[in-house]
Amino acid sequence: MADMKFTKEHEWIAVDGDVGTVGISEYAQEQLGDVVFVEVPDVGKSFNRGEEAAVVESVKAASEVFAPVDGEIVEVNSGLEDAPGTVNEDAFGGGWFFKIKVNDASQLDELMDKAAYDAYIAELD
């Protein structure tokens, strides 16, 4: 898997070619607790960076998942409909939300790498 980049809102994106797979971080799933519902976007829909693209609901509350870069949704993880708990069990793997065709690769440079993100969440605790 390609290198992961992170947003301040705790999404991760791993780009392979011009398609990025997006999910939420291990830290985010821990903060949310048991995930009970995930709403993924329609394939073909386009988002600007920072727009709400998906929703993740824990027992306690609903949270938005934002598009980390501009692009078009090319695939969604439909398995989360029946098994939303995958987000807790495998946040960086099987718990991915959607794949987005990256319009502008330079936007990836503005995201945090793993070391920077780890430092960022250490500050939050």
Add this chain to the structure above:
Amino acid sequence: MSGGASRTTHLHELHVSLGAKMVPFAGYDMPVQYTGIIAEHRHTRSGAGLFDVGHMGQGRLTGAGAAAALETLVPGDITGLAEGRMRYTQLTNEHGGILDDLMASKIGDAIFLVVNASRKESDFAHIAGGIGSDAALEILADRALIALQGPKAAAVLGRHAQGVAEMKFMTISAVDVLGAECLVSRSGYTGEDGYEISIPGESAVEIAQTLLAESEVEPIGLGARDTLRLEAGLCLYGSDIDETTTPVEAGLTWSIAKRRRKEGGFVGAPVIQQQLADGPERRRVGLKPDGKAPVRAHAEVRGKLGESVGEVTSGGFGPTVDGPVAMGYVKSEHAEEGTPVDIMVRGKPLPATVVKLPFVEQRYFKG
């Protein structure tokens, strides 16, 4: 945790040592979960869960006129309480709204009170100011309060206290637990059989640790307490009931005795009697979303013509139901069981149905 000095219960260090995730709640630093809300919820429905509810307010009304004095503030039958019996009732305001909901129990010459944490200061001020000179209020700030809930609760507590297994739902008794003089009631907030135990503060940790050492018992946080009570159809003060909702609108008329309905004599009685006679304009109902998406408090409820008919007051995921569950207020003409409605979530109407509460059958011990 950041900011503000937060209060703690007698069991605070125990929660931290058990690895609880602590959150601020009603001015206290409280455990929201230990292992996870869903696992804790399921454990309470199958085994026994130990809850720290020591943030709640405990008080004692004494004096020859204690029961009659309390009746001027609540619509429940207090003077008719037999020794060792407990009642659920509400402190009302002049508009018939609910200042708080509470438990009142008769123990000897006293009425023992348990009120909500977020309301205790204002409740006790209201009670002290309203009972006149024939009664006195003592605030029991030094006592802890725990709940042991679930189908195994009776077997567990029976190992450490005499006579508790035979107690019936909504009774209370002074019981020696590990040498401490406790007040044990067969009651709770989960829909399951179980107990609430008022403990002298200095004995709280020992009793909690002894119960937790039993193989059937796990510690349960406030997160699961909320999902359990929601499935059981029980109101959360500040969400499902408040100063703007009356006991009649909230579906709590079962807690207003016939004599009190007729005689009145409590704050807000004219409004409540009028609603009892005419029916309220809105009612609290269960709402079952047809799909899998949870609906949350404050979501708008619409009729099938798109008109606004009410609002969700509590909603989320019910682990035992294994799906979304909610309650809220709807106009009375939409309150009938089976009425289809839409609940607005992120701008979209999600189909839902008005259902009877509770979502999960209550399993109280009635002997």
